[in-house]
Amino acid sequence: MTSLQALRIVIVAPESLTPAADDDDALVEAERSRSLRIGLLANGYNIVAVLPIDAFLPERIAQIQPDMIVVDAQSQARDTLEHVVMSTRDERRPIVLFTDDADTSHVGAAIAAGVTAYVVAGLAPERIKPVLDVALARFQHEEALRRELADARTQLSDRKLIDRAKGLLMSRQQLSEDEAYARLRKTAMDRGLRVAEVAQRLIDVADMLG
Template sequence: RLAPDAVIVDAELPSRDTLEHLAQLGRRFPRPIVMLADQDDPQVSLEAARAGVSAYVVDGLAPATVRSLVNVAIAHFQAHDALRSELGRVQQSLEQRKAVDRAKCLLMERQGIGEEAAYQRLRKMAMDRRLSLYELACELLG
């Protein structure tokens, strides 16, 4: 409900349960997570990174340093999120292209026509039916 810019967690030495809860939180409400810990354990910091923690800091910090750290974590999180979104768009586009290519191959086999002719038929059928090439391909392959 509050939609914070970041989540700051202060823990002596985070447990596996804490890290799992943070991972679930991150999947449900994606936000940069900054973890402040009192003890350094390389395995725990690695697990924290895998759980989605954006920054893992050992020992106390001055307020100005915390603010700077949170700002950097937010910037990195936003860049990572933009890359993840772009990857999703590219994967969706690739899946759509694959479906159109399969539909084109289907027309080529069934009607004994070349690739360009099959593509032109698909385009015309899609325009006539006011569908996207992908929607038409799904219908043909369905």
């Protein structure tokens, strides 16, 4: 993602019929959706698809590989979000929701579930770019924190494996701690593996042999 304007955006919106001329609420929602699309295009974003909420949503998102998902929830935002969050569970992406749903009691749960920005009403075109700017920056920050946490957990797990493998070598081959680690490290280098992988294999063999 080299620039915000180059973002490939998928809009997810409930399917709806063309509103009747006397259906004021539907006409308002249709105009709001139209304003959202115009605002995205006016700010240079690339709308690659507009997808309905159905059983094929996860597959379509996986095929298109968008940089960001913009949800046009209109009303019933909670039901819409559940589908979108489930569709991005395996491959996280920034999700920005625009809605006229006045019930904000579930905003906290939505953010916790993976929604990056939750915007209630107010779709002036000049507001869209700042919202997406902040949403993307927040998503990237959160992903960096997730990677750091995952790395820390991996390092801790690796350290535990290596310590256990060293203990096995020290007790069974009468090696010092430094000698045991050197043995693990040399084996890893000879076989093109990580030290933790060698340690895990040694532990597996020891467990199998008793």
